[in-house]
Amino acid sequence: MTVQQARARTRQQRILRAAASVIARRGYRDAAVDEIAREAATSKGGVYFHFPGKEAILLALLDHTAALLRGKVEAAIAAEREPVARADAALTVLLQTMARHGTLARVFAVEAVGAGRPFHARVTAIQDEFAAMIQEQLDLAVEDGAIEPLDTALAARAWMGALYSVVLRWVTVPQRAPLEATHASLRLLLLRSIGAELPGAAPAIPVRGARRSSGT
Amino acid sequence: MTVQQARARTRQQRILRAAASVIARRGYRDAAVDEIAREAATSKGGVYFHFPGKEAILLALLDHTAALLRGKVEAAIAAEREPVARADAALTVLLQTMARHGTLARVFAVEAVGAGRPFHARVTAIQDEFAAMIQEQLDLAVEDGAIEPLDTALAARAWMGALYSVVLRWVTVPQRAPLEATHASLRLLLLRSIGAELPGAAPAIPVRGARRSSGT
Amino acid sequence: MTVQQARARTRQQRILRAAASVIARRGYRDAAVDEIAREAATSKGGVYFHFPGKEAILLALLDHTAALLRGKVEAAIAAEREPVARADAALTVLLQTMARHGTLARVFAVEAVGAGRPFHARVTAIQDEFAAMIQEQLDLAVEDGAIEPLDTALAARAWMGALYSVVLRWVTVPQRAPLEATHASLRLLLLRSIGAELPGAAPAIPVRGARRSSGT
Amino acid sequence: MTVQQARARTRQQRILRAAASVIARRGYRDAAVDEIAREAATSKGGVYFHFPGKEAILLALLDHTAALLRGKVEAAIAAEREPVARADAALTVLLQTMARHGTLARVFAVEAVGAGRPFHARVTAIQDEFAAMIQEQLDLAVEDGAIEPLDTALAARAWMGALYSVVLRWVTVPQRAPLEATHASLRLLLLRSIGAELPGAAPAIPVRGARRSSGT
DNA sequence: GATGAATGAGACTTCATTCAT
DNA sequence: CATGAATGAAGTCTCATTCAT
Numbered sequence: 001m002t003v004q005q006a007r008a009r010t011r012q013q014r015i016l017r018a019a020a021s022v023i024a025r026r027g028y029r030d031a032a033v034d035e036i037a038r039e040a041a042t043s044k045g046g047v048y049f050h051f052p053g054k055e056a057i058l059l060a061l062l063d064h065t066a067a068l069l070r071g072k073v074e075a076a077i078a079a080e081r082e083p084v085a086r087a088d089a090a091l092t093v094l095l096q097t098m099a100r101h102g103t104l105a106r107v108f109a110v111e112a113v114g115a116g117r118p119f120h121a122r123v124t125a126i127q128d129e130f131a132a133m134i135q136e137q138l139d140l141a142v143e144d145g146a147i148e149p150l151d152t153a154l155a156a157r158a159w160m161g162a163l164y165s166v167v168l169r170w171v172t173v174p175q176r177a178p179l180e181a182t183h184a185s186l187r188l189l190l191l192r193s194i195g196a197e198l199p200g201a202a203p204a205i206p207v208r209g210a211r212r213s214s215g216t
Numbered sequence: 217m218t219v220q221q222a223r224a225r226t227r228q229q230r231i232l233r234a235a236a237s238v239i240a241r242r243g244y245r246d247a248a249v250d251e252i253a254r255e256a257a258t259s260k261g262g263v264y265f266h267f268p269g270k271e272a273i274l275l276a277l278l279d280h281t282a283a284l285l286r287g288k289v290e291a292a293i294a295a296e297r298e299p300v301a302r303a304d305a306a307l308t309v310l311l312q313t314m315a316r317h318g319t320l321a322r323v324f325a326v327e328a329v330g331a332g333r334p335f336h337a338r339v340t341a342i343q344d345e346f347a348a349m350i351q352e353q354l355d356l357a358v359e360d361g362a363i364e365p366l367d368t369a370l371a372a373r374a375w376m377g378a379l380y381s382v383v384l385r386w387v388t389v390p391q392r393a394p395l396e397a398t399h400a401s402l403r404l405l406l407l408r409s410i411g412a413e414l415p416g417a418a419p420a421i422p423v424r425g426a427r428r429s430s431g432t
Numbered sequence: 433m434t435v436q437q438a439r440a441r442t443r444q445q446r447i448l449r450a451a452a453s454v455i456a457r458r459g460y461r462d463a464a465v466d467e468i469a470r471e472a473a474t475s476k477g478g479v480y481f482h483f484p485g486k487e488a489i490l491l492a493l494l495d496h497t498a499a500l501l502r503g504k505v506e507a508a509i510a511a512e513r514e515p516v517a518r519a520d521a522a523l524t525v526l527l528q529t530m531a532r533h534g535t536l537a538r539v540f541a542v543e544a545v546g547a548g549r550p551f552h553a554r555v556t557a558i559q560d561e562f563a564a565m566i567q568e569q570l571d572l573a574v575e576d577g578a579i580e581p582l583d584t585a586l587a588a589r590a591w592m593g594a595l596y597s598v599v600l601r602w603v604t605v606p607q608r609a610p611l612e613a614t615h616a617s618l619r620l621l622l623l624r625s626i627g628a629e630l631p632g633a634a635p636a637i638p639v640r641g642a643r644r645s646s647g648t
Numbered sequence: 649m650t651v652q653q654a655r656a657r658t659r660q661q662r663i664l665r666a667a668a669s670v671i672a673r674r675g676y677r678d679a680a681v682d683e684i685a686r687e688a689a690t691s692k693g694g695v696y697f698h699f700p701g702k703e704a705i706l707l708a709l710l711d712h713t714a715a716l717l718r719g720k721v722e723a724a725i726a727a728e729r730e731p732v733a734r735a736d737a738a739l740t741v742l743l744q745t746m747a748r749h750g751t752l753a754r755v756f757a758v759e760a761v762g763a764g765r766p767f768h769a770r771v772t773a774i775q776d777e778f779a780a781m782i783q784e785q786l787d788l789a790v791e792d793g794a795i796e797p798l799d800t801a802l803a804a805r806a807w808m809g810a811l812y813s814v815v816l817r818w819v820t821v822p823q824r825a826p827l828e829a830t831h832a833s834l835r836l837l838l839l840r841s842i843g844a845e846l847p848g849a850a851p852a853i854p855v856r857g858a859r860r861s862s863g864t
Numbered sequence: 865g866a867t868g869a870a871t872g873a874g875a876c877t878t879c880a881t882t883c884a885t
Numbered sequence: 886c887a888t889g890a891a892t893g894a895a896g897t898c899t900c901a902t903t904c905a906t
Contacts, residue, residue, distance in 0.1 A: 027332055029245045033880065043888050045883085054880065114330015116243050124388070151401040154382065158405055161381025162374035169373060172340065185367040189374055193409035219906075224869075249897065259871045264898065266869090459764055461677045465901065475867050476902085486901065546762015548675050556820065559813075583833040586814065590837055593813025594806035601805060604772070617799040621806055625841035656890075681876065691892050696877070698890090 012050050015040040016064060019057045024103040028058060028115035059122060062112055065104050066126045069097055073133060083141035084196045087134050088187060094130065094163060095186070099179045102171040109168050131156040138194065147195050159190050228266050231256045232280060235273045240319040244274060244331035274335060278328055281320050282342040288313055289349060299357035300412045303350050303375075304403060310346065310379060311402070315395045318387040325384050347372040354410060363411050375406050444482050447472045448496060451489045456535040460490060460547035490551060494544060497536050498558040504529055505565060515573035516628045519566050519591075520619060526562065526595060527618070531611045534603040541600050563588040570626065579627050591622050660698050663688045664712060667705045672751040676706060676763035706767060710760060713752050714774040720745055721781060731789035732844045735782050735807075736835060742778065742811060743834070747827045750819040757816050779804040786842060795843050807838050 018040035022031040033054055037047045051057045076093040080086040098105040108126075112119040135156035141147045166186055170179060191197065234256035238247040249270055253263045267273045292309040296302040314321040324342075328335040351372035357363045382402055386395060407413065450472035454463045465486055469479045483489045508525040512518040530537040540558075544551040567588035573579045598618055602611060623629065666688035670679040681702055685692045699705045724741040728734040746753040756774075760767040783804035789795045814834055818827060839845065 027330065030332075032878085044881085045888050046886080048881070049886065110336060111330055114243065114327050116246070120326060124385075150404070151398075154398060154401045155405055157381050157385060158378035158402060161377040161379070163377070164381065165373050165377025166370065169340075172336075182367075182370060185370045186374060188366070189371055189409045192411060193405045195408060227869085245896095248895080260898085261871050261873095261900085262869075265871095270897070459762065462764075464899085477867050477904085478865080480902070481865065542768060543762055546675065546759050548678070552758060552820075556817075582836070583830075586830060586833045587837055589813050589817060590810035590834060593809040593811070595809070596813065597805050597809025598802065601772075604768075614799075614802060617802045618806060620798070621803055621841045624843060625837045627840060659890085677875095680874085692877085693879085693892050693894095694890075697892095702876070 008050070011040075011042070011046070012060075015042070015047055015050055015057065016061050019061055020065075020103055020107055023058065023061075023111050024106045028111050028119070055118065058107075058112060058115065058119060061107065062119070062122050062126065065108065066129070069094070070129065070133075072097055073130065077133065077137070082146065083137040083139075083144060084146050084191070084194075087137035087141070088191065090130075090134055090137065091159065091163065091187065091190065092183065095167060095183055096179070098163075098167045099170055105167060105171050109164055127160055131160050134159060141194075141196070150194060155194055158193070162186065162190060224266070227256075227258065227262070228276075231258065231263055231266055231273065232277050235277055236281075236319050236323050239274065239277075239327050240322045244327050244335070271334065274323075274328060274331065275338060277323065278335070278338050278342065281324065282345070285310070285313055286345065289346065293349065293353070298362065299353040299355075299360060300362050300407070303353035303357070304407065306346075306350055306353070307375065307379065307403065307406065308399065311383060311399055312395070314379075314383045315386055321383060321387050325380055343376055347376050350375060357410075357412070366410060371410055374409070378402065378406060440482070443472075443474065443478070444492075447474070447479055447482055447489065448493050451493055452497075452535055452539055455490065455493075455543050456538045460543050460551070487550065490539075490544060490547065491554060493539065494551070494554050494558065497540065498561070501526070501529055502561065502565075505562065509565065509569070514578065515569040515571075515576060516578050516623070516626075519569035519573070520623065522562075522566055522569065523591065523595065523619065523622065524615065527599060527615055528611070530595075530599045531602055537599060537603050541596055559592055563592050566591060573626075573628070582626060587626055590625070594618065594622060656698070659688075659690065659694070660708075663690065663695055663698055663705065664709050667709055668751050668755050671706065671709075671759050672754045676759050676767070703766065706755075706760060706763065707770060709755065710767070710770050710774065713756065714777070717742070717745055718777070721778065725781065725785070730794065731785040731787075731792060732794050732839070735785035735789070736839065738778075738782055738785070739807065739811065739835065739838065740831065743815060743831055744827070746811075746815045747818055753815060753819050757812055775808055779808050782807060789842075789844070798842060803842055806841070810834065810838060 015036065018036045019031070022036050022039055025031075026035070031054075033044055033047055036057070037044045040047070047057070051060065072093050073090050076089040077086045080089045098108075108123060112123050114120075131153075135152045138147070138150075138152040138155055142149050142152065163186070166182060170182060231252065235247070235252045238252050238255055241247075242251070247270075249263055250260055252273070253260045256263070263273070267276065288309050289306050292305040293302045296305045314324075324339060328339045330336075347369075351368045354363070354366075354368040354371055358365050358368065379402070382398060386398060447468065451463070451468045454468050454471055457463075458467070463486075465476055465479055468489070469476045472479070479489070483492065504525050505522050508521040509518045512521045530540075540555060544555050546552070563585075567584045570579070570582075570584040570587055574581050574584065595618070598614060602614065663684065667679070667684045670684050670687055673679075674683070679702075681692055681695055684705070685695045688695070695705070699708065720741050721738050724737040725734045728737045746756075756771060760771050762768070779801075783800045786795070786798075786800040786803055790797050790800065811834070814830060818830060
């Protein structure tokens with residue numbers, strides 16, 4: 001039984017991977033179940049054995065991806081001590097992971113968003129989840145006095161929005177500069193936006209109006 | 217002839233408005249041309265007389281909307297003198313217009329993005345256009361010494377992303393707090409992000425020589 | 433009034449010519465009334481003023497063309513005295529006229545035939561008409577003793593069929609040998625088929641089994 | 649698997665038969681896939697599972713029919729020894745088979761010809777194939793000295809044309825005289841046209857050494 | 865008389881889903 | 886468990902025809 005379950009798990013993974021690939025390429029509506037099945041090296045019936053329908057595939061893909069990403073973000077947060085550094089770390093992980101998995105990022109930020117209510121709602125919920133993780137750190141930072149009080153919910157959402165737009169561009173256009181440069185500039189921008197300095201590396205350019213350093 | 221042309225213009229507008237409504241409600245793929253026609257009080261054939269296909273309708277809607285918005289943003293920019301105030305004004309207009317026309321904002325930022333390559337490309341191009349307008353002001357601000365040098369292209373894009381995510385949320389969920397509060401917080405956030413000070417309460421008043429630091 | 437009638441006649445001719453061109457190019461079903469109107473330098477409404485519908489246009493074209501061709505054939509027959517020579521002359525005129533007006537030949541033998549019952553019926557009727565003209569001469573030739581008795585109705589039909597297939601090929605494929613050579617061979621073939629010799633020119637090859645010469 | 653394949657084969661045959669029936673009745677353009685499906689006792693989707701499109705159905709029908717007919721003609725030719733008798737046998741088989749399968753003959757000679765370029769081209773190619781088979785025999789007959797030299801390509805084509813026109817009429821009008829009489833007359837006509845003598849009554853008996861000249 | 869916007873029936877095609885083998 | 890033939894709803898688009906201007 002365990003062997004069978006493992007096999008089933010494997011099959012599901014294969015279908016999910018295939019779905020991500022096909023959906024990124026064709027969009028959700030034009031992603032035929034047939035094509036997903038083919039790319040997963042199974043048949044239409046096989047897909048329907050593992051998932052109740054096409055909708056469930058994308059939803060599962062979304063949840064699966066989100067869970068993986070959440071784990072990474074949580075680990076990154078746990079690795080830091082200071083709230084601002086933690087928020088910063090979360091940001092970095094999100095950026096790098098999305099950049100590394102362009103296909104998934106595309107599915108998340110482009111295809112699922114426009115695929116219909118249920119998908120949009122799920123994406124929104126997942127974004128909220130990550131925004132909440134960031135907001136939590138920002139709240140702590142305010143509590144600690146590391147940054148001035150501000151609308152942390154809005155800030156978290158704005159960060160996510162900025163991150164999305166930057167990553168999407170990086171993922172969408174053929175290939176531009178290395179992500180590193182972009183990352184550095186974006187960090188500077190976002191940390192400044194909440195009145196914090198760059199933790200670590202380059203606080204060379206003083207952030208006007210920022211008074212306290214949230215050093216690592 | 218002029219009468220006929222006027223009628224045709226009117227009909228096109230009606231179709232475009234209907235399309236926006238139906239697409240916002242159902243999404244692009246599920247927006248049946250039949251339903252658009254019904255909502256535009258015409259027939260399927262009527263729609264196809266005015267537009268070569270369904271795709272062209274959304275594209276036209278995108279362009280039409282973008283043109284209107286561009287006009288507003290240009291006017292808002294022209295009404296200010298200082299680059300930072302101009303960027304701020306552009307932001308304000310974008311925010312308020314999108315909030316006011318939630319349907320169009322939804323079509324733009326949600327439905328069109330996931331409707332397929334051509335639409336995504338068009339949306340991207342239009343966003344770039346607005347980002348360029350903002351970047352131009354930021355570049356001038358740097359030149360003037362109003363703000364420190366920074367990656368203005370990235371900043372403009374990040375601003376757009378932050379704006380989008382905030383407005384989209386405001387538009388998507390039933391209706392929450394007045395937009396004013398959100399707007400104020402967002403301005404603060406974004407201006408800070410480029411190291412600028414918050415211009416006086418009313419953006420109509422030039423920021424020139426603004427002294428107020430939000431420091432401790 | 434006469435001026436108006438003449439004008440109307442001209443318009444109709446123009447439409448008929450345009451219809452022939454478009455139908456030959458696209459086939460009857462794919463020949464849009466719009467395109468016929470455009471090619472006739474008028475509008476859709478204009479076409480419908482002169483013809484009750486699309487069907488009537490092709491029918492009129494068929495009749496118009498047949499009437500012209502009939503005139504030519506009758507003249508050619510009248511120019512000869514001997515029945516066999518007359519049949520031969522009719523054949524020659526049909527062949528040359530069809531070859532000269534490839535577009536009309538195509539409409540007649542290809543597009544109209546497959547355009548639906550009413551058209552096929554009309555084409556059949558017209559073919560019968562020409563076959564009857566030929567048969568009449570063959571009957572006379574039999575009466576005169578110029579050729580042996582035979583199934584003249586069948587012979588006339590077979591001649592038409594042979595003629596059609598040869599001309600159609602000549603019209604359909606880009607461009608082959610001059611029609612003259614083909615014509616000579618076909619005459620030989622068809623006259624031999626009824627046991628007659630080539631009237632005139634080249635009776636060089638004796639037609640085995642022919643008893644009487646139907647010399648001019 | 650073999651069961652499934654057999655079923656699929658059967659279904660395809662059923663669809664092809666239904667298509668022939670509907671197309672003969674309505675013409676290619678007016679033959680709705682819906683109606684073909686209904687007559688084949690399947691669904692629209694079923695038809696599209698077996699054929700990529702409506703066009704492919706007619707093309708397949710054409711090829712299928714041509715292959716069957718080719719087999720018959722080849723067999724008939726192989727059953728004779730003398731070239732002229734072989735050509736005659738080919739003719740006989742074509743005539744009788746077309747007469748027996750009026751529906752297919754109609755589809756071939758009427759509906760497909762006017763259904764558009766691709767169909768017309770295919771029909772032409774198939775006709776050429778049969779004409780070539782006949783021409784080959786005529787060439788051999790010339791070589792053997794059985795008939796005088798002549799334009800065998802033209803003769804073969806003319807034969808096909810004559811045959812077509814006769815059979816089509818026989819098929820199109822409700823039903824007239826028995827085909828036998830027509831067949832006999834046509835044979836006489838066509839054999840005479842190439843200067844050959846009518847082989848003995850039964851085409852089964854080889855013409856070898858036929859001496860009877862109906863000449864002077 | 866002419867124009868062309870508008871209508872609406874109808875065609876082809878796609879594809880998620882089901883189920884017998 | 887897997888396969889793939891079959892279903893049928895739904896969608897886009899075309900075009901002959903009408904009629905107000």
